[in-house]
Amino acid sequence: MCGIVAYVGHREACPLILKGLRRLEYRGYDSAGLALLNGDGLKIYKKKGKVSDLEQELSGKDLHATIGIGHTRWATHGAPNDVNSHPHYSNDRRLAIIHNGIIENYATIKQNLVRKGHEFRSETDSEVLIQFIENIRKETGCSLEEAVRLALQEVVGAYAIVVISADDPTQLIAARKGSPLVIGVGDDEYFFASDATPIIEYTKDVVYLNDYEIAVVRDGALRIITLENAQTTPYIQKVELELEAIEKGGFDHFMMKEIFEQPRSIADSMRGRVRAEDGHLQLGGLRDYLDQLAASKRIVIVGCGTSWHAGLVAEYIFEELARIPVEVEYASEFRYRNPIIQERDIVIAISQSGETADTLAAIELAKSKGATIFGVCNVVGSSIARATHAGAYTHAGPEIGVASTKAFTAQVTVLTLMALAAALRAGTISDTLFRQLLAELERIPALVEKVLQDAEKVKEISYIFTYAKNFIYLGRGLNFPVALEGALKLKEISYIHAEGYPAAEMKHGPIALIDEDMPVVVIATKDSSYEKIVSNIQEVKARKGRVIAVVTEGDTLLPGMVDFVIEIPKVHEILVPLISVIPLQLLSYYIAVMRGRNVDQPRNLAKSVTVE
Ligand code: F6R
Numbered sequence: 001m002c003g004i005v006a007y008v009g010h011r012e013a014c015p016l017i018l019k020g021l022r023r024l025e026y027r028g029y030d031s032a033g034l035a036l037l038n039g040d041g042l043k044i045y046k047k048k049g050k051v052s053d054l055e056q057e058l059s060g061k062d063l064h065a066t067i068g069i070g071h072t073r074w075a076t077h078g079a080p081n082d083v084n085s086h087p088h089y090s091n092d093r094r095l096a097i098i099h100n101g102i103i104e105n106y107a108t109i110k111q112n113l114v115r116k117g118h119e120f121r122s123e124t125d126s127e128v129l130i131q132f133i134e135n136i137r138k139e140t141g142c143s144l145e146e147a148v149r150l151a152l153q154e155v156v157g158a159y160a161i162v163v164i165s166a167d168d169p170t171q172l173i174a175a176r177k178g179s180p181l182v183i184g185v186g187d188d189e190y191f192f193a194s195d196a197t198p199i200i201e202y203t204k205d206v207v208y209l210n211d212y213e214i215a216v217v218r219d220g221a222l223r224i225i226t227l228e229n230a231q232t233t234p235y236i237q238k239v240e241l242e243l244e245a246i247e248k249g250g251f252d253h254f255m256m257k258e259i260f261e262q263p264r265s266i267a268d269s270m271r272g273r274v275r276a277e278d279g280h281l282q283l284g285g286l287r288d289y290l291d292q293l294a295a296s297k298r299i300v301i302v303g304c305g306t307s308w309h310a311g312l313v314a315e316y317i318f319e320e321l322a323r324i325p326v327e328v329e330y331a332s333e334f335r336y337r338n339p340i341i342q343e344r345d346i347v348i349a350i351s352q353s354g355e356t357a358d359t360l361a362a363i364e365l366a367k368s369k370g371a372t373i374f375g376v377c378n379v380v381g382s383s384i385a386r387a388t389h390a391g392a393y394t395h396a397g398p399e400i401g402v403a404s405t406k407a408f409t410a411q412v413t414v415l416t417l418m419a420l421a422a423a424l425r426a427g428t429i430s431d432t433l434f435r436q437l438l439a440e441l442e443r444i445p446a447l448v449e450k451v452l453q454d455a456e457k458v459k460e461i462s463y464i465f466t467y468a469k470n471f472i473y474l475g476r477g478l479n480f481p482v483a484l485e486g487a488l489k490l491k492e493i494s495y496i497h498a499e500g501y502p503a504a505e506m507k508h509g510p511i512a513l514i515d516e517d518m519p520v521v522v523i524a525t526k527d528s529s530y531e532k533i534v535s536n537i538q539e540v541k542a543r544k545g546r547v548i549a550v551v552t553e554g555d556t557l558l559p560g561m562v563d564f565v566i567e568i569p570k571v572h573e574i575l576v577p578l579i580s581v582i583p584l585q586l587l588s589y590y591i592a593v594m595r596g597r598n599v600d601q602p603r604n605l606a607k608s609v610t611v612e
Helices: 011-025 051-058 105-114 125-140 144-154 255-259 264-269 284-294 305-322 359-370 383-387 406-426 430-454 455-465 479-494 503-508 530-542 573-594
Strands: 003-008 031-038 041-048 067-073 093-104 157-165 171-178 182-185 190-193 205-208 212-219 221-226 300-304 328-331 345-351 372-377 391-393 469-473 498-503 520-522 546-552 564-568
Touching: 003 011, 003 093, 003 157, 003 171, 003 205, 011 031, 011 051, 011 067, 011 305, 031 051, 041 093, 067 093, 093 125, 105 125, 125 144, 125 157, 125 305, 144 157, 144 171, 144 212, 171 190, 190 359, 255 264, 255 573, 264 430, 284 372, 284 391, 284 406, 300 305, 300 359, 305 328, 305 345, 305 406, 305 479, 305 573, 345 359, 345 406, 359 372, 359 383, 372 383, 372 406, 391 406, 406 430, 406 573, 455 564, 455 573, 469 479, 469 503, 469 530, 479 498, 479 520, 479 573, 498 503, 503 530, 520 530, 520 573, 530 546, 546 573, 564 573
Parallel strands: 300 328, 300 345, 345 372, 372 391, 469 498, 469 520, 520 546, 546 564
Antiparallel strands: 003 067, 003 190, 031 041, 031 067, 093 157, 157 171, 171 212, 182 190, 182 205, 212 221
């Protein structure tokens, strides 16, 4: 969703901000803009479309400035157009703001301002906020910092903001509640951004702003105060992120790079945690909570999208190995029910970005009911990681492609480790099975590599189905969530309508859709439900559906029965999703590329969904 980049220091602000906005493009946006302050005053430039459209708009202009704010907007209030893009001026054009999030009570504030003679150029809640700040400053004669603080005390909703003033070329004021904001601390220079990716090229020293904090940079110094006006000491930490990790590294798209990174990212998610040869498994972030997890009466898993699918896989694994009942909930549904949380219930929140608004709200609700919350997040230091009692990072590295790939396999890996640790502690798993699964987990990166070596075969199949209008994905057991994930990947990046179903459910409705124009992807690996899914495939074939089957190497039955076969290596049934999802990621990638889609930034989607 919206991205923030701001700078004050001694460098040229404009190219730095534009580069930073490009680094945030992966978050999803529909317009871009920046404000620069120099001897000619405070000037805003903004444009609907991509950062490249903004760059065209800027060409030939004198953009020299060493302070500025920039923004990529994902429309919420008001259509994506030039006027609604950020930054927004105050009425007198002496202030400008960039804002991520939603000001829920903006309409009431706006009405009051209109009564006082304020005029609004855009339909956005963000313009209301800057005019509100301006109004407080004028009415009370207070400093800008104080006006920001007083305004934010009145605001209901979520925000990350940066404010610039024509009156002080050394000053930027930023604040956050519910939307992320990172401050890079350099030599006599400061960077503000929605995540660390635009900053790491210049400094690895960062401060993660907390909710209800306001950061003020003035005359080369950084101060942080709370909304209650208490001073806090900025906590500077080193960000462990290298530039190569956020570049394409020779691949055409981030998504492809990330699919091919999975042997490494899965290994990284186990690094230092698993040593099969001596049966060692340790998750540092769970150490003090493992007894509680093992003795829990019920686990509730919350997440959205792909993370929710990882949760569905984990449901099977926790129930099978640790014998703890599991419920998997969409965070967006959980937060608006009155969910029953009992003593000894554990909530596991899964999120790649660690910023998903619905998941964060679900955590807060569960916490308020006394639950212990475990987090499975990828982004270190993210809001969700900080809101949980315990947890394990997935260590997949930055995921830039909007469609989640390596984050999913890393989530499933870490959740499997959590289930194994809980099972061992609870005494519900035999030592033999425990060691066998650890040994098989250690082989997974090499097996994923093997599947990736067959990418060309998936590409050929993709070519045949490039212009399909619909797809059905079927799986049973642990492969049912993989079917859901395969369908989600295809629809979000190729815009082909796709549905995932448990294979046996087909006869209760979706079978009506099957004809010779309906491609059906079936994950039919050799596991406990193999015979059943073979029957389901026969039902599809009897209705002339075209079947692409993901099968276990050496299967001699299915190649003679279906239209196309993709082989994957044999692994223990519990671990199959880590392998079976790979060809489905490739299939959607190739189809989307062949259809000419923007796979890394599909329309309407955002990488980090910070609004509900
Ligand atoms: C799908 C996808 C989304 C996310 C969802 C949750 O490819 O990326 O469905 O999985 O928005 O995001 P996180 O995991 O960041 O909470």
